[in-house]
């Protein structure tokens with residue numbers, strides 16, 4: 001028997017997922033099986049075609065009888081919308097073919113996030129072979145780009161660090177309150193951020209009881225974050241971004257620093273009004289300490305502000321679940337906007353605390 005988590009509406013939207021065996025893929029399946037307006041029709045795997053999805057992922061047992069199938073453009077093009085939960089370069093090849101057949105796409109990878117193809121190639125080490133698709137892609141941070149997402153055929157879902165960092169800095173930059181050349185983002189991620197593929201560096205014995213920075217000389221999310229913040233500021237920004245790996249499974253915490261151009265008492269009011277109508281950004285009381293466990297499994301970004309005595313620096317703390325607001329949840333949010341569905345459909349999730 002297959003349990004149906006939601007009363008599915010009559011006008012069902014058919015969904016495909018390329019890369020269903022990865023962490024963001026299985027998170028997409030979890031969210032979409034509980035979504036009232038969509039049906040997951042195709043989930044791909046190259047190596048596990050024919051295997052029941054619920055056999056691989058124990059949380060899905062009893063909720064779907066789908067089997068993985070090999071990635072095939074013809075089968076995927078029968079879907080109304082396809083998510084790519086694949087490494088860089090995969091969407092690049094398949095997306096132009098799907099767009100030509102009228103299928104809309106949300107790419108969770110980075111192939112269409114950076115407007116400048118040459119800059120993308122430098123950071124990702126591949127030639128950008130889909131310039132036309134890149135030209136029409138819309139960067140899928142709804143809090144910044146909702147109107148453009150509504151009519152997009154191709155949405156580039158932001159990276160996990162870029163989501164946490166941009167949401168924290170956006171109000172300050174869009175109001176021109178801080179020195180745009182001296183922004184600092186000190187971010188930490190759980191290990192699921194590195195994906196499900198077996199790598200020695202991600203083994204329990206390698207990451208537990210330990211804490212380290214990485215990408216300190218330049219991480220590929222740097223150009224993506226700078227692109228978004230520069231748009232918000234109206235001029236190129238200077239940013240120092242250093243990610244860290246922490247021994248937990250899910251979650252990102254970003255501690256952000258910006259120098260105020262002049263003292264301001266109403267930063268809290270600014271953040272509250274900036275995000276007043278945003279269903280997935282929670283501005284906490286001034287001086288709060290947001291925890292990653294408070295957003296674990298939910299699509300929320302929780303933000304708080306701090307000031308220290310005799311300092312012109314504003315400190316912003318921002319937390320998300322890297323697999324939800326940092327990936328699959330934000331992708332479903334974008335899908336809802338693209339399809340004209342309620343933006344929160346399938347995303348009314350409260351974090352699982354312990």
Ligand SMILES: NC(=O)C1=CN([C@@H]2O[C@H](COP(=O)(O)OP(=O)(O)OC[C@H]3O[C@@H](n4cnc5c(N)ncnc54)[C@H](OP(=O)(O)O)[C@@H]3O)[C@@H](O)[C@H]2O)C=CC1
Pocket residue numbers: 018019020021022023024025044045046047048071084085086087088090108109110158159160192193194195196197322323326327
């Ligand atoms: N993990 C995270 O927190 C976040 C990840 N992202 C991005 O989302 C994407 C997916 O990440 P994640 O789920 O962690 O990755 P995983 O490594 O966990 O999964 C990758 C998936 O892609 C499939 N795949 C790999 N190569 C190909 C190919 N050539 N053709 C078709 N399918 C392929 C694999 O399936 P199979 O081998 O079975 O075919 C697998 O299901 C990446 O671009 C990542 O950078 C974005 C935000 C956050």
Ligand SMILES: CC(=O)N[C@@H](CCC(=O)OP(=O)(O)O)C(=O)O
Pocket residue numbers: 108109110158159160161189190191192193194195221243245
């Ligand atoms: C902990 C960890 O390893 N995190 C990943 C970020 C995952 C992500 O969001 O990256 P994409 O831009 O590829 O989508 C990293 O630093 O490479």
